[in-house]
Amino acid sequence: MQSRLGAEPSSKRGANRNARRRRLLLSTATLFGALFGYGRNAYAACALVPGSTTDFVCSEATTEQQDIDVNAATVTTQSGFSVDTDDIVAVQITGNGALSFADYYGTSLEAANTALRIVSGDDISGGTDGSVTVTTNGALKADLDGIFARNYGSGPLSVTANGNVKGSTKSGNGIAASNSTNGPSLKVTTGADTTDEGGR
Numbered sequence: 001m002q003s004r005l006g007a008e009p010s011s012k013r014g015a016n017r018n019a020r021r022r023r024l025l026l027s028t029a030t031l032f033g034a035l036f037g038y039g040r041n042a043y044a045a046c047a048l049v050p051g052s053t054t055d056f057v058c059s060e061a062t063t064e065q066q067d068i069d070v071n072a073a074t075v076t077t078q079s080g081f082s083v084d085t086d087d088i089v090a091v092q093i094t095g096n097g098a099l100s101f102a103d104y105y106g107t108s109l110e111a112a113n114t115a116l117r118i119v120s121g122d123d124i125s126g127g128t129d130g131s132v133t134v135t136t137n138g139a140l141k142a143d144l145d146g147i148f149a150r151n152y153g154s155g156p157l158s159v160t161a162n163g164n165v166k167g168s169t170k171s172g173n174g175i176a177a178s179n180s181t182n183g184p185s186l187k188v189t190t191g192a193d194t195t196d197e198g199g200r
Contacts, residue, residue: 072097097124107138115140131155144172162191
């Protein structure tokens with residue numbers, strides 16, 4: 001049976017409705033993604049500096065664990081950054097080559113297991129030696145380690161803490177630092193008014 005002149009066949013009308021519905025769903029999903037982001041990136045307080053592939057700046061208070069897994073990562077803080085989370089780690093920095101974390105603003109980091117975890121896995125072939133450098137003026141607190149710093153490369157490891165660092169007095173450390181046998185040096189420095197609770 002033919003349709004009346006000017007009337008749209010029912011099958012075509014149904015197809016058009018489905019197409020409009022798909023466009024609406026796509027538009028809604030695109031808008032949601034633009035406004036809120038997807039997954040963990042929506043909560044990222046530590047972001048790449050524009051134009052860089054290795055420099056990160058942490059700039060706002062958050063209750064989400066911050067993970068940076070980039071070779072030769074350099075992480076700095078700005079005033080107002082802090083992490084208070086029930087996650088395992090507050091800030092975790094991993095990768096090969098020279099890794100560093102520098103905080104001069106009294107950043108507070110608190111987590112369930114480790115406040116700051118930074119681990120260099122190896123040297124970068126044809127690049128920099130694996131090394132770890134930490135400077136913090138803030139209060140770091142966790143149920144296991146305040147700071148966990150480890151280097152598996154052939155460069156130095158240095159931790160400078162000018163704020164209070166607290167870990168478990170039973171099974172953890174205020175500052176747990178370890179360099180590889182190929183590393184030339186391991187240095188841990190605390191300020192005059194710094195309290196380092198836990199082992200070291």
